[in-house]
Amino acid sequence: MQEPTFLILTALAARPQHGYGIIADVAEISSGKVRLRAGTLYAALDRLSGEGLIETEREEIVDGRARRYYRLTANGATRLSAEAQRLRNHAETAFARLSIPPGTAFSPFPLPLSPREAW
Template identity: 50%
Template sequence: MSRRRSMMSEATYFILAALLDGPLHGYAVIKRAQEQSGGRVNLAVGTLYGALERMTDDRLIEVDREEVVAGRPRRYFRVTETGREAVQEEAGRLAAAAAVVTGRTARTAPRRTARGTGPAAAGAGPVIA
């Protein structure tokens, strides 16, 4: 049974989504989140690592491995089962919220009329051809 969670930030959502296909290092998370969000999520390095730390503390993600590349440590993160459940729950919440609007707009789209144009708008009455 899923426990009630608060709404997830867009950055957290796309970080978790980026990790669904497997472990990634920080820069790869930034690029994947940017791609998957259509460019809406542009994470600064400091913002990303703060989010990764918070998400690790919340057990949404965990360190998969570390390696040294060009003398610098590179840490890879993976989504946990708790993180996978959280992002799937959020995706369901977003889909349900979207359905409220998308289901309604198809049925109740306003009729477009040429108001303010033609002889009828000038008070000449209907035009009979």
């Protein structure tokens, strides 16, 4: 799962939202760093609906414009939780490895990773 998709699910984890609201929420979540394009969003919404991770909650007409609200399904919440755990693990692993002091990357004391170290 890529970043835009993850952030769309995260946006919907808080509450049901319509497309344009998701774009704003994702910008909010990512401190303005991820600005979803309409094309990305609506394609993702179709795909995620097809996968059963989100579903249409209701439709409204506001100022003559249709608003379609989506919400996270139970499957979607499970999936998002699994992905979040995955990201957290990856991030922690990267930090642990980056904390190796510079200059010791060629250390004669290799990290105890696996028997494959012997390669």
